[in-house]
Amino acid sequence: MKRLVGFYLTNMKLAMMAQFQYRMQSLLYVLWLVIEPVIYLVVWSTIARSNGGSVAGYTAGGFAAYYIVWMLVRQMNLALSPSDWEWRIQEGQMSAQLMRPFHPIHNEASDFAGSKVFMILIWLPIAAVLIIIFKPSLHPSWFQVLAFAFAIWGAYVIRTMMVSLLGMITFWTTRVGAIFDLVFALELILSGRLVPLPLMPVWVQRLASFLPFQATFYFPINVLTGSSTPLEILTGLGIQLVWILAGLGLVNLVWHFAIRRFTSVGN
Amino acid sequence: MRLLTFVWSYLKIGIANQFQYRINFFIQLLQSFISLGAGLIGLALVFTYTTELGGWSRPELLTVMGIYILMGGVISTFIQPNMTRLLYEIERGKLDFALTKPVDGQAIVSLRELNFWSLTDVLVGLAVVGVALFQLDRQIGLAQGLSFIAALFFGSVMIYCFWLIITSVAFWVIRINELVPIFQAVYAAGRWPVGIYPDWLRLSLTFLVPVAFAVTVPAEALAGRLTPTALLGGFALTILFAILARLIWSLGVRRYSGASA
Secondary structure (H helix, E strand, C coil): CHHHHHHHHHHHHHHHHHHHHCHHHHHHHHHHHHHHHHHHHHHHHHHHHHCCCEECCEEHHHHHHHHHHHHHHHHHHCCCCHHHHHHHHHHCCCHHHHCCCCCHHHHHHHHHHHHHHHHHHHHHHHHHHHHHHHCCCCCCCHHHHHHHHHHHHHHHHHHHHHHHHHHHHHHCCCCCHHHHHHHHHHHHHHCCCCCCHHHCCHHHHHHHHCCCHHHCCHHHHHHHHCCCCHHHHHHHHHHHHHHHHHHHHHHHHHHHHHHHHCCCCCC | CHHHHHHHHHHHHHHHHHHCCCHHHHHHHHHHHHHHHHHHHHHHHHHHHCCCECCECHHHHHHHHHHHHHHHHHHHHHHHHHHHHHHHHHHHCCCHHHHCCCCCHHHHHHHCCCCHHHHHHHHHHHHHHHHHHHHHCCCCCHHHHHHHHHHHHHHHHHHHHHHHHHHHCHHHHCCCCCHHHHHHHHHHHHHCCHHHCCHHHHHHHHHHCCHHHHHHHHHHHHHCCCCHHHHHHHHHHHHHHHHHHHHHHHHHHHHCCCCCC
C-alpha cells in the first residue's frame, strides 16, 4: 500500500510537469474543452429565454452555471479512452506495464490524476471569461463546495473504471468501435452531459438512476449548482461509493480473465 | 493526367485493402445510426420545450442535421484520412516519398487516401435531408437546388483548405496531437445553425473555421433563405481560403527536411 501511494505521488508529479511542458498543446486543448458545453449552453439558454425565462426550472443563468461547472467536471472525469486500450492491446504494447509490480491501471489512473491539477488551473481563467459573458447564477454554500471537491474525484474514479472495463473488451474482440460509440451515446444522454437530467422525460430519469453514468456528470454538477439538501448530497456521495466498490470488483474480475488472453512479441 | 494515374493507383490499393474488411461496412453503418439516434434525441428534446430555435422550424433543423452528417461523411471519407497521413509523415520525416513524385505535391498529399466505408455517413445524411424535405413539403426549385450544390461544394473546399492550413503548421511546430478530436469538437457546432451563437462564436465559425459555410449556408440554400450575394461571398471566401492554403503549404514544404529515403 505504501509503495502504491509513493508510485501515485511520483507519477502524478511527472504528469503534472509534462502538462506544463507542452503548453501549446494544452492551449489547443482548451479550445476543445470550451466548445462542446458552449454549444449546449447557447441552445438551452436561447430556449429558456423564448420559453418565458426557464426550462424545467433552469433559467438562462442556471444553464450557464450548469455548463460552466460541467467543464470542470468533464476535465475531472476524463480518463484513458477505450480506443487507447484498443490500440495497446492490438499492438501488444502492454508488456512493459505488465512487468511492473502494480496493476497497469494504476499507471493510467495516476497519470491522469496528475494532469487534473493543470486542468483545474486552466479552467479558472476560462470560467472567469465565461462568467463575464454568460452571467451564471451560482451561489453554493461552503458545504456544497466541500462536497463538490469529493464528488469530482468520485466521478473520476468511477469513469476511469467504466472506460477501462470498456477498453478491456478489446481482449476478446477487436471490433469494438461500435460498442464504444453505443456506450458513449448512452452516456451522453443518461449522464447529464447533453442536458441537465430534469429536462429528460421522467422514465429516462428513472432509468438513469439505476446506471452509473449520472454519478460522473449530473451528480457532481448538481452538488455545486443545484439546491439539494445536505442529506441528498450525502446520499449521492454514498451512491458514488457503491459504484466505486462495484467497479473495483468488476475491474479485478474482468482483468483476471482478460490478462490470460493477452499475448505479445517483443518490447 | 499523370496526377490522375498516380491518384488512381493509390486509391486502387487503398480501396482494395478496405474491401478485405467488408464487415466494417456494417459496423460503420451501425456507428452512423448511433450518432444519428443521439442527434435525433437531442433535436426531440429541444422541441419538447419550444417550437422554433432562432427562427428555424423543426424540419428545417432536420435539414441542418442531415447536411451536418453528410458533410461529416465527406470530411471523414476524403479530407481527414489524407490530412492525418500528411501530419504523420511530416512528424516522422517520411514525406519525401510523396514530394519526390513528378506531380504537384499538394495535389498528391490531398488525394492519396480515401476512407471508403465512411461514405455511409454521406448516405445517411442524404437520407435525413430527404426526410426533412418531405416533412417540409416544399418544392425545391432548380435555382435552389443548384445553389445548394454550389454551397456544399464551396463549403467542402473551404473545410479542406482549413484543414490543409492547420496541418501545414506542423512544418513549423512538428507536433500537433489531438488535431482530429479538436476539429471534431469545433465541427460539432455545425449541428445547429450558426445564427443562434453569440457574435464572437458565430464570426469564428464563419471566417476562422468555415463550419458555417459547410453546413448552415447549404441549409439556408435549401430553405430558400440564401441571397445570391451571400453565395457570391462564399465563392470569394473559397478562393481566398484556397490561395491562403496554397501559400502556407508552399512555405511549409520549403521548411521540410526529410529523415528517410
